[in-house]
Structure formats: structure tokens, C-alpha cells
Amino acid sequence: xxxxxxxxxxxxxxxxxxxxxxxxxxxxxxxxxxxxxxxxxxxxxxxxxxxxxxxxxxxxxxxxxxxxxxxxxxxxxxxxxxxxxxxxxxxxxxxxxxxxxxxxxxxxxxxxxxxxxxxxxxxxxxxxxxxxxxxxxxxxxxxxxxxxxxxxx
Numbered sequence: 001x002x003x004x005x006x007x008x009x010x011x012x013x014x015x016x017x018x019x020x021x022x023x024x025x026x027x028x029x030x031x032x033x034x035x036x037x038x039x040x041x042x043x044x045x046x047x048x049x050x051x052x053x054x055x056x057x058x059x060x061x062x063x064x065x066x067x068x069x070x071x072x073x074x075x076x077x078x079x080x081x082x083x084x085x086x087x088x089x090x091x092x093x094x095x096x097x098x099x100x101x102x103x104x105x106x107x108x109x110x111x112x113x114x115x116x117x118x119x120x121x122x123x124x125x126x127x128x129x130x131x132x133x134x135x136x137x138x139x140x141x142x143x144x145x146x147x148x149x150x151x152x153x
Contacts (some may be wrong), residue, residue, distance in 0.1 A: 001040075001073075001074065001099065001100050001111075001127055001129070001145075001146045002039065002040045002041065002073070002099055002100060002101075003037060003038060003039040003040060003098070003099030004037075004038050004047070004093070004095040004096075004098050004099065004107070004111075005035045005036065005037050005038070005095065005096055005097040005098075005099070005104070006035065006036050006038070006048060006094055006095055006096055007033050007034070007035055007036075007096050008025060008033065008034040008035065008036055009033065010048075010055065010094055010096075011036060011048060011055055012054070012055060015055065015056075015057060016036070019046070019057055021036050024037050024038070024042075025037075035096065035097075038060070039099070040060060040061070040073045044059075045059065045060035045061070045063070045073075046058060046059055046060050046125075047060045047093055047125045047127070048094055049091040049094075049113060049115065049125050050091060050092045050093075050094065051091055051115065055094065058115060058123040058124065058125035059122060059123065059124050059125065060073060060125055060126075061073040061074065061124060061125070061126050062118075062124050067118050067119065068118075068119070069116055069118055069124055070085075070116075070126065072126070073126070073127075074126055074127045074128070074129045074144075074146075075088075075114055075126035075127075075128055075129070076128070076129055076130075076144070077112075077128045077129060077130045077147055078130075080114060080128060085114065085116060087116060087117070088114035088115065088116050088126075089115045089116075090112065090113070090114055090115075091112075091113050091114065091115050091125065092110050092111075092112065092113070093110050093111040093112070093113040093125070093127055094110045095107040095111060098146060100142050100145075101140045101141050101142055103139060103140045105139065105140070105153070107148070107151070108148075108150055108151040109148065109149035109150030109151055110148075110149045110150075111127050111128070111146040111147060111148060112127070112128045112146075112147040112148075112149060113125055113126055113127045113128055114126050114128060127146050127147075128146065128147040129145060129146055129147065130144065130145060130146075130147050131143065131144060131145075132144055132145040133145065133152070133153060135153060136153050
């Protein structure tokens with residue numbers, strides 16, 4: 001997954017202002033609610049997550065090879081289950097749509113993710129992935145898919 005979209009009303013207004021999210025807002029059509037896009041390719045890639053009872057923003061994965069965190073946009077669920085990242089904290093990533101290989105797909109309950117802190121205490125958020133279902137693979141041409149919350153695809 002290389003992006004997600006979340007309806008603006010799902011993010012506290014003070015967070016929108018604090019993180020300057022207005023430049024990430026869009027509408028699918030004139031009647032649609034405003035959405036905020038979170039894209040891996042963004043210079044400051046970030047993702048929302050439910051953390052300690054509220055929606056917070058965290059750095060999306062890790063693009064810096066100099067620290068000891070996975071240098072990737074996601075973490076494979078199999079790797080997490082093997083015990084490789086014992087300090088990882090499971091979180092829920094809210095989303096209304098996901099993006100993979102130029103295909104937007106509807107999301108009902110969000111995605112599972114993990115929060116890992118680097119040596120400086122900075123949180124890095126990784127969506128968990130699993131082998132793609134046949135439908136997801138045909139739809140997106142991807143061998144892996146995010147771990148959905150409350151839905152199958």
C-alpha cells in the first residue's frame with residue numbers, strides 16, 4: 001500500500017493546523033466530503049493511528065537507512081509474529097480508502113499497524129501486510145496486501 005485517504009472530519013482540527021494538512025486535502029467529486037491523503041512518496045510521509053485514545057500522526061515507516069528500523073513502508077505480519085520486533089506496539093490505522101499501484105479501494109475498518117520507536121524516541125508507523133488474496137492481487141497487481149480490520153477483500 002502506497003497511500004490512504006481519511007475523511008477530514010476523522011482528524012481533529014488542531015492536528016490539521018499543527019501538521020499543515022490542508023495541502024493534502026481533496027474531494028472525489030463536488031458532493032463528497034473533504035479527504036486528507038497520506039502518501040508514501042510525500043517528502044514528509046506520515047500516517048494517522050489511534051494511539052492512547054486519540055488520532056495521532058506518526059512518521060510512515062522509515063526512509064533512512066542509518067537507523068536500526070526496517071527501511072520500508074510496511075512490515076510483514078509474518079516477521080512481526082516471528083518475534084523480530086518485540087518492542088513494536090500494535091495500533092489501528094484509520095482509513096476510508098487505500099491506494100496500491102494507482103488503484104484506490106474502499107476500506108471499512110482501517111488497517112492494522114505497528115508503532116516502533118527509534119533511538120531518539122521518534123515513533124515510526126508501519127502498516128502490517130500479509131499475502132494478497134486472489135481478488136486483491138487481481139485488482140492491484142500486488143502480491144501483498146494490508147491487514148484489514150473488520151473486512152476481507
